[in-house]
Amino acid sequence: MKKIIFLLIFVVALFFRFYKITQVPLSLNWDETAFGYNAYSVIQTGKDEYGTKLPLEFKSVGDYKCPLFVYFLVPVIKIFGLNEFSIRLLPSLFGAMSVVLFSLLVNDLFGNISLSILSGMLLAISPWHLQFTRAQGDVALGSFFVILGLWSFNKWLKGGRWQIYLSSFSFSLALYSYFSERLFVPVLLLAIAAIYQKEIKKRLKPTIKAFLLGFLLCLPLVFSMLSSGQKGKILMTTIFGYQRPDEYLQKMKREDIFSGIFNLYHNQLVEYGLMVIDHYFNQFSPSFLFVKGPPDDRQKIYGMGMMFWSDVILLVVGMANIWLIKSKKKETALLFSWLAVAPLPAVITRDPVHARRAFEMVYPLMVILALGILGINKWYSRCKSKFRIIPIAVFLTIFFWSFGYYLLSYYLLTPLRTYQGPSGWQYGYKQLVEFVSPLKDKYNQVVIDTTYQGPYLFFLFYEKYDPAKYQPQAFLVKKDEWSLGEGRGYDNYQFRDIYWPRDRSLPKTLFAGPPERISKKDIDPKQSELLTTIYFPDGKEAFYVVATK
Amino acid sequence: MNLSIIIFILLFLMSPTPWTLLFNFSRLSKAEINFYKFNSPVFISEINFTRGQIKEAGIAIYGKIFINKFTYFMKDAGQRYLESFDSHFLFTQGDLSIEKSTRNSGPIYWIWLPFLGYGFYLCYKNRSKILVFVLLLPILGILIREEYETFSRLPFIIGMYYIVGLGVTEFFNKKKYYWTKALVLILLVFEYSRFLHYLLLHYPYLVGRY
Numbered sequence: 050m051k052k053i054i055f056l057l058i059f060v061v062a063l064f065f066r067f068y069k070i071t072q073v074p075l076s077l078n079w080d081e082t083a084f085g086y087n088a089y090s091v092i093q094t095g096k097d098e099y100g101t102k103l104p105l106e107f108k109s110v111g112d113y114k115c116p117l118f119v120y121f122l123v124p125v126i127k128i129f130g131l132n133e134f135s136i137r138l139l140p141s142l143f144g145a146m147s148v149v150l151f152s153l154l155v156n157d158l159f160g161n162i163s164l165s166i167l168s169g170m171l172l173a174i175s176p177w178h179l180q181f182t183r184a185q186g187d188v189a190l191g192s193f194f195v196i197l198g199l200w201s202f203n204k205w206l207k208g209g210r211w212q213i214y215l216s217s218f219s220f221s222l223a224l225y226s227y228f229s230e231r232l233f234v235p236v237l238l239l240a241i242a243a244i245y246q247k248e249i250k251k252r253l254k255p256t257i258k259a260f261l262l263g264f265l266l267c268l269p270l271v272f273s274m275l276s277s278g279q280k281g282k283i284l285m286t287t288i289f290g291y292q293r294p295d296e297y298l299q300k301m302k303r304e305d306i307f308s309g310i311f312n313l314y315h316n317q318l319v320e321y322g323l324m325v326i327d328h329y330f331n332q333f334s335p336s337f338l339f340v341k342g343p344p345d346d347r348q349k350i351y352g353m354g355m356m357f358w359s360d361v362i363l364l365v366v367g368m369a370n371i372w373l374i375k376s377k378k379k380e381t382a383l384l385f386s387w388l389a390v391a392p393l394p395a396v397i398t399r400d401p402v403h404a405r406r407a408f409e410m411v412y413p414l415m416v417i418l419a420l421g422i423l424g425i426n427k428w429y430s431r432c433k434s435k436f437r438i439i440p441i442a443v444f445l446t447i448f449f450w451s452f453g454y455y456l457l458s459y460y461l462l463t464p465l466r467t468y469q470g471p472s473g474w475q476y477g478y479k480q481l482v483e484f485v486s487p488l489k490d491k492y493n494q495v496v497i498d499t500t501y502q503g504p505y506l507f508f509l510f511y512e513k514y515d516p517a518k519y520q521p522q523a524f525l526v527k528k529d530e531w532s533l534g535e536g537r538g539y540d541n542y543q544f545r546d547i548y549w550p551r552d553r554s555l556p557k558t559l560f561a562g563p564p565e566r567i568s569k570k571d572i573d574p575k576q577s578e579l580l581t582t583i584y585f586p587d588g589k590e591a592f593y594v595v596a597t598k
Numbered sequence: 599m600n601l602s603i604i605i606f607i608l609l610f611l612m613s614p615t616p617w618t619l620l621f622n623f624s625r626l627s628k629a630e631i632n633f634y635k636f637n638s639p640v641f642i643s644e645i646n647f648t649r650g651q652i653k654e655a656g657i658a659i660y661g662k663i664f665i666n667k668f669t670y671f672m673k674d675a676g677q678r679y680l681e682s683f684d685s686h687f688l689f690t691q692g693d694l695s696i697e698k699s700t701r702n703s704g705p706i707y708w709i710w711l712p713f714l715g716y717g718f719y720l721c722y723k724n725r726s727k728i729l730v731f732v733l734l735l736p737i738l739g740i741l742i743r744e745e746y747e748t749f750s751r752l753p754f755i756i757g758m759y760y761i762v763g764l765g766v767t768e769f770f771n772k773k774k775y776y777w778t779k780a781l782v783l784i785l786l787v788f789e790y791s792r793f794l795h796y797l798l799l800h801y802p803y804l805v806g807r808y
Contacts, residue, residue, distance in 0.1 A: 304800050314792050323690075326708060330685035340677045358676060369722065401686075454664045461655050462648065587651075 054166055055149055062148035062173040066141035066183055071133040074184050075464045075586060076476045078347060079503030082510040083109040084186060085136045088122035090516035098509070100520035105225075105273040110503055111525055111534035113278040117225040118187040131513050140189035144182020147193045148173045151412055154200040155419075157207070158380040164373075167419035176455050177355035177404060177411045180348065188408050191227030194219045195234060195409065202241070206248055210255075217259040221266035229394035229406045231274075236393060240386035244379050285531055287397045288321055331402045332392035332410065335361070346473035348404040350455065351463040355404050356414070357451035362444055363421030364414070370424030371417075388413035465587050471502035477591035478507035480583045481561055484594060486512055488559060488580075489541060492596065496555075498547040498562030505536030505544045514539065553577055553597060560595045567593045606763030614692065614793050615705040615748060615755055621797060622697045622805065629697075632743040634678075636671060645670055675740045682736035682751055688758070693748040696804050702796045705748065705755045707789040709782060710762045717765030732757035 077085070087097050087107045096102050097119075098109070107114040121139055129135040152169025156162060172178055182189040198219035205212035220238065223230040242249060249256050273279060284290025298315070305311040313319075331337060339354040339361055356364075374381050391409035398406060425444065429437060468476035478501075486508075489495045497504045509519060518539070525534035526545075538544050547562040549571055559580075560567060572579050572595055583592040610616070619626060635641075645665055652661030681687060688706050692699030706714070721729035735754035742750040770779060 301800070304803055305795075306799065310795060310799070314795055319792075323708070327686065327690045330689070330711075334684045334686060335680035336677075336684050336686070340680055352673070358673070361676075361680070450664065450669065453660075454669075457652070457660060457664050461652065461657075465651055 051162065055152060055169070058152055058166070058169040058173055059145060059149045061170065062145035063141075065174060065179055066144050069460065070137045070141055070183060073460050073464060074347075074474050075468055076474050076479055077133055077136060077507075077510070078185070078473075078475050079110065079471060079506050080114070080185060080187075081136045082503070082506040083107070083114065084118055084122060085126065085131055086506060086510045086516075087114075087119045088126050089131045089510075089513070090520070091119065091123055092127055093516045094520065096516070096520060098516065098519060099523045105269055106276065106279060108278060108525070110506070110536075111278070111281075111527060113276075113282050115187055115191075115226055115228060117222060118190050121190065122186075131510065136186065137184055140182050140184060140186035143193040144178065144189045145173075147182070147189070147196050148178070150193070150196045150200055151415075154196060154203060155416060157200065157203050158383070159374050159377050161374070163423060164416065164419050167422050168415045171418050172412070172415045174452065175411055175415060176350055176353070176357065176459070177408070179459070180350065180355070181405060181408055185347070185405070187227045188229070188405055191223045191230040192408055194223035194226060195230060195237075196412070198223060198234075205255075206245060213255050213259040214262060217263040218266065221263050224267055224270055229408070231270075232394045232397070233390060233409055236390045237387060240390060241383065244382045244386065281530075286399065288324060288399060289397070291321075291399055293317075293320065325396055328396045328398075328401060329392055332395055332407045334402070337402045337404075343400075343402050343404045345400070345403070346467035346470070349463070349467065351458045351466050353451075353455060353458060355411075357448065357455065359444060359448035359451050360418055362447070363418040363425075365421070366424045367417035367419070367421030370420045370427070373420055373423055373427075384413045384416055468585050468587075469501070469591075475501055475503065475507070476585055477501070477583050478504060479511055481592050481594070482508055482511040484581055484583065485559065485561055492541065492559040493557045494541050494543055494555065495559045496543045496545065496547060496552065496561070498560075498566045498592075499535050499544055500546070500563050500566060502533070503535070505538065505542070508542060508544075509536075509539075555597055558597045560597070561592050563592060564590050567595055569593065602763050602767040605767050606760045609710070609763055609766065610756060610759040612790055613705055613707070613755075613759065614700065614703045614797075615752070617793075617797055618692075618698060618700055618801075619748070621801070625697055631749075634741055634743050636667070641667075641670060641674075678740045678745065679736050681746055682739050682754055684746070687746045692746070694744065694746050695748075698748040700793070700796045700801045701804070702800070703789070703793050705751075706758060706762070707786070707793070709785045709789050710766075713762045713765035713769065714758065715765070716769060717761035717763070720764050720768060721761060728757075728760065732761060 084107075087109065090096060090098050091103070094100075097104050097107050101108070105116050107116060107119055118139070122135065125135045125138055129138070148169055151172055152165050155168045156165035159165070181192075198216045201209075201212040201219060202216040205216060220234050223234050301315050302308070302311050305315070335354075337343065337354055338356050339358060342349045342354045371381065374384075388410060391413070392407045395403040395406035400406075425441070429441060464474070467473045481497075481504075485495060485497075497508070508514070522537075522539040524537040526537050527534040535544050547560055547566040549560075549562075549567050552558070552560065553571070553573070553576055569579070572593075575598075577595050577597040580594045580596055582590055583594070585591045645667065648665050649658075649661045652658060652665065687693075687704055689704040689708050689711065691701055692704040718729065720726075732754070735757050736751060738750045738753060739747060748755075769775070
């Protein structure tokens, strides 16, 4: 019976992760295309797009991506080809497997089958989990290996022998999968070591062996972390590279009467410390969890937070019913350590809230929600009032409304609001490649504007351009040290900002750019011709494709 | 008088809210109260726009069920209720209006956060009705149009300080943790002086008093 229930959870998880997988989110974003094209490049040449042989960091647009997802994509692309389905297959599959594995982990930890089934079911339909396991693959992969590491560690604690090595191997793979895991996993492991110190001391030898195995597996990573690219990435995204604006500091100095006051209240420790505390608690704020979600288009679900509205009730009731798992002190400590540690990667970065970097929060939260359901069930069976059905009916109404609204928002309303630009889903590039690619040989040059960022990746991806030909041409242009780069171009393609007053005089050139770059009224029919307009899903103009004579 | 009540009053008087409101008393006393409007044009146009998009997708009935005045009002009300509990409002920034907040601290100092948690735990453990009462107080915030508005949340803030007071009293009544107690006092002095420094030196520039 248990097996059938877990299978059912897996089927539900699979369904929600695979339904319209290539259509929603609307299009691949530049991270996904970069993962895909680099995997394609590895298949064809054994090198990344820059010609580095089997790298441990993929430079891509200058953001140095983690390697594991790229290597996992290699067989998938070999079988299914370089397309949207191949890129989204793995996150969905690993996401669904995480759901079942998490359910098993909860069962092993708390020995409560109802809790484990409910946690699994809630995770299977969790908007937060779905958001990052239907697309944006690296996070789903990293998270799966964390769950596998915890599950196998727990199996070992309960008398297993080899599972500690599987645990060590899994945690190491998590570090190769996604950047956030590089902070989350070590801190979580410290917490685990503190919680289970007695058990670990009793079996010190295998623990040391497993630790050494993990250390050896992670050693290459340490070297790649010291590369200038990685350092640049860390400085660019975290608060460690953040400098307060000079205008702000001058203003504060001017207004503070003595320099002593300025040094006391505006020193880096105080201001950055308060920023870190603020970021940490933002991850738990109702606005983020239930109301608005993160500001970033690629992470958000329109009109709601990362959880259902009904989860507010479950979370409060769940917290009040923690006593249901009171007898499992260590496991409860693990659950809360997990929840406390999970926001750390989001905290040290500059964004005030980040659903992707704090993704690991979703798992312990699901256990608390499941406790909420158990608490409600307990109250219902104890309550003698004939009106006891009313609060249940209210809760169920809120749940079904929230769930229905989520589906409506995710499949219809969110895509209509998050299609544009690099923080969104970069819609329009596929249509642009399909139009431009057959025409490119008729022109001296094809200039693609970079306002929406990363066009070169989409052209390489959708043209399935031979990586062996691209590698010698690969060159990343950076506007400044804090920006991501753009591929300069290949063959007769140029990827750069279009300045129409100057560029329109270039003969026999094909231009593609947004209306902000190529004004329709400045397209002089004597000089140039508007070949087509590519539209966003809501009918707004995305690109003009213009040819000069 | 009960020690926790005295501590609660002291804590509230030391908090940023009364000082900031007092600082701008003359302006705020003339300010108009904008009540929440169920039929505001923004509200209606958003519903109509979203419904239009759903209709175009050929599932108009779905739109009627999920996007209507009632559900939008309930969602908005829920949002306004929950924003009272936002750490950004409570601890970091407070009201969005510069006349009701220095924007450098919320109504509650960060140092009180652990005591707030401890106070909630004590209320829950003792099945205190005050907990339910405090949790109901943010409903007042739903009535005002502005988001994160302080006046309508004053009773809630006072309630939160009562709970902080419970936590502080219980903690300082314990006979151990001398170093922690000393640290709490040092941090409190720091936070309080930091707030006063903002209020007296930077805030006047922000509200145009210089």
